[in-house]
Amino acid sequence: MEKDLIVTLNAGSSSLRCAVFERGQIGPEARLRLSLRGLPGTMVWKREDTRTGETEDARLDPPEASDKAQKTALAEMTDRLLTEINPARIAAVSHRVVHGGRDFTTPVQVDAEVMKRLAALSPMAPSHQPHNLAAIRDLAGRFPDIPQIACFDTAFHKDLPHEDRVFALPKDMADDGILRYGFHGLSYDHVASALCEMAPEIAQGRVVIAHLGHGASMCALHGGRSVATTMGMTALDGLPMGRRCGALDPGIVLYLIEQRGMAPADVREMLYESSGLAGLSGISGEMIELLDSDAPAARAAVAFFTYRCRREIGSLAAALGGLDGLVFTGGVGENAPGIREGICAELGWLGIGIDQQANAHGSSRISPDAGTVGVYLIPTDEEQVLARGAEEGLRECDCATG
Numbered sequence: 001m002e003k004d005l006i007v008t009l010n011a012g013s014s015s016l017r018c019a020v021f022e023r024g025q026i027g028p029e030a031r032l033r034l035s036l037r038g039l040p041g042t043m044v045w046k047r048e049d050t051r052t053g054e055t056e057d058a059r060l061d062p063p064e065a066s067d068k069a070q071k072t073a074l075a076e077m078t079d080r081l082l083t084e085i086n087p088a089r090i091a092a093v094s095h096r097v098v099h100g101g102r103d104f105t106t107p108v109q110v111d112a113e114v115m116k117r118l119a120a121l122s123p124m125a126p127s128h129q130p131h132n133l134a135a136i137r138d139l140a141g142r143f144p145d146i147p148q149i150a151c152f153d154t155a156f157h158k159d160l161p162h163e164d165r166v167f168a169l170p171k172d173m174a175d176d177g178i179l180r181y182g183f184h185g186l187s188y189d190h191v192a193s194a195l196c197e198m199a200p201e202i203a204q205g206r207v208v209i210a211h212l213g214h215g216a217s218m219c220a221l222h223g224g225r226s227v228a229t230t231m232g233m234t235a236l237d238g239l240p241m242g243r244r245c246g247a248l249d250p251g252i253v254l255y256l257i258e259q260r261g262m263a264p265a266d267v268r269e270m271l272y273e274s275s276g277l278a279g280l281s282g283i284s285g286e287m288i289e290l291l292d293s294d295a296p297a298a299r300a301a302v303a304f305f306t307y308r309c310r311r312e313i314g315s316l317a318a319a320l321g322g323l324d325g326l327v328f329t330g331g332v333g334e335n336a337p338g339i340r341e342g343i344c345a346e347l348g349w350l351g352i353g354i355d356q357q358a359n360a361h362g363s364s365r366i367s368p369d370a371g372t373v374g375v376y377l378i379p380t381d382e383e384q385v386l387a388r389g390a391e392e393g394l395r396e397c398d399c400a401t402g
C-alpha cells in the first residue's frame, strides 16, 4: 500500500491537535483536522474534514485525574484517528516537541538515542516535553515501522543574537546551556511565511508577532528571522499566560523556597499551573471566559494581560530599532477583537493604530491605510509546518540511508 499520508501531533499545554495531510500536497487544506481542547477539564472535541466540509463538535467527560489529562487525550485522539485512516498509509508522524535545546535545530527522525537526549530537556519544558515524548513513545511502540519525526518550537530562534541569547549570569552558566531558547517557533514560522505572501515589503522589515494562546509569547523579526523573543530557557518567561506566570522577579522563587519553606515541586506547580490569568483572576485561565465575566477580578486580569502585551511590544520595538508590522495570532490573538484593541489603543506613539471595523470583522489587515505600522491578523497553523518538517525529516533519512 502506498505510504501517502503524513500525520501531525501537537500537544500544547491545554490542547492536543492532530492533522492528516497528503504527501506532496501540504497546505491549508489538510485532509482531516482533529482537536481536543480544554485540558485538563472537560475536553472539547472537534473534527474537520476538508474533503466533505463536515465539522463535528462534542464535549467529552474530563479525565478522572487532571494530571492524566494529556495521557487520556492522547489515547482518545489516536483511537479516533485510527478509525479514520489505515496506518499502513502513514509515511511519517510529525510531532511538535517544544524543546530542542542547543542540539536540535532541524526536524529529526527519533530513535532511542534522540529520545534520551530530548528527555533530558524535559525539566526545561515540564508542562509540554513529557507529553510530546509520550506521544512519540506511544506511536513508535504501536507502529515500529512508521518514522516518528520531531519538529522543534525552539528551532526558529536558533540564531538569536548573543545579547538576546544570554542571561546576565556567570559565563559558565551559558556554556552549560542556561540560555534563552524561545518557543512557539512553528507558529512564528507559519505566520512569517503567510505575512511574506500578504505584505512582502513589511515582512522584509521590522515585525513583532504576538502569539497569544494558552501559552503566549512575542517574537521580534527582522527580515523574517527571529532577533528577540519574550520566552526564555523555559516557557514561563515573558507574557502572563492562561495558567503560567510570565516574567517574574527571580528573587520571589528564592523567597518562597527559603522563607516560606515551599518545596521546589510546589513552586513549579504554582508557576506553571496556578498563576497567570487563572491565578490573578481566581476565576479562569480561559480568556474567553474572563471576557464574558463582569467580575472586577476578571476585568483586572484582562487589563493586566493587555498592559503586559503593550510593554513587551514596546520592548521588542526597541530591540528592532522601530516597527513596520505587528501581527496577532493564536486563540486570543485571532478571536478577541477587544484584546487587540486594548493592546493597540495606547500604542499610537509607536505608529500603531487600528481600524475599528476591520478589527471587529477580523479582517486580515486591521490597521488604517494611513497607519505607519501595518497591523495584521493571521491565523496560525503549526500543523502545516509540522507536515513540511516531516517531508524534510524523511528526505534527510533517505539521504542518510542512501
Ligand SMILES: Nc1ncnc2c1ncn2[C@@H]1O[C@H](COP(=O)(O)OP(=O)(O)O)[C@@H](O)[C@H]1O
Residues within 6 Å of the ligand: 012, 013, 014, 015, 212, 213, 214, 215, 242, 285, 286, 287, 288, 289, 291, 330, 331, 332, 335, 336
Ligand atoms: N472567541 C474567543 N474570544 C476570546 N478568547 C478566545 C476565543 N476563542 C478562544 N479563546 C482563547 O484562546 C486561548 C486558547 O488559544 P489556543 O491558541 O487555541 O491555545 P493553545 O495554546 O492550547 O494552542 C484560550 O485562552 C481561549 O479562551
Ligand SMILES: CC(=O)OP(=O)(O)O
Residues within 6 Å of the ligand: 011, 012, 013, 014, 098, 128, 153, 183, 184, 213, 214, 215, 216, 235
Ligand atoms: C510553548 C507553549 O507555551 O506552547 P502552548 O502555547 O502550546 O502551551
Ligand SMILES: [Mg+2]
Residues within 6 Å of the ligand: 012, 213, 214, 215
Ligand atoms: Mg498553542
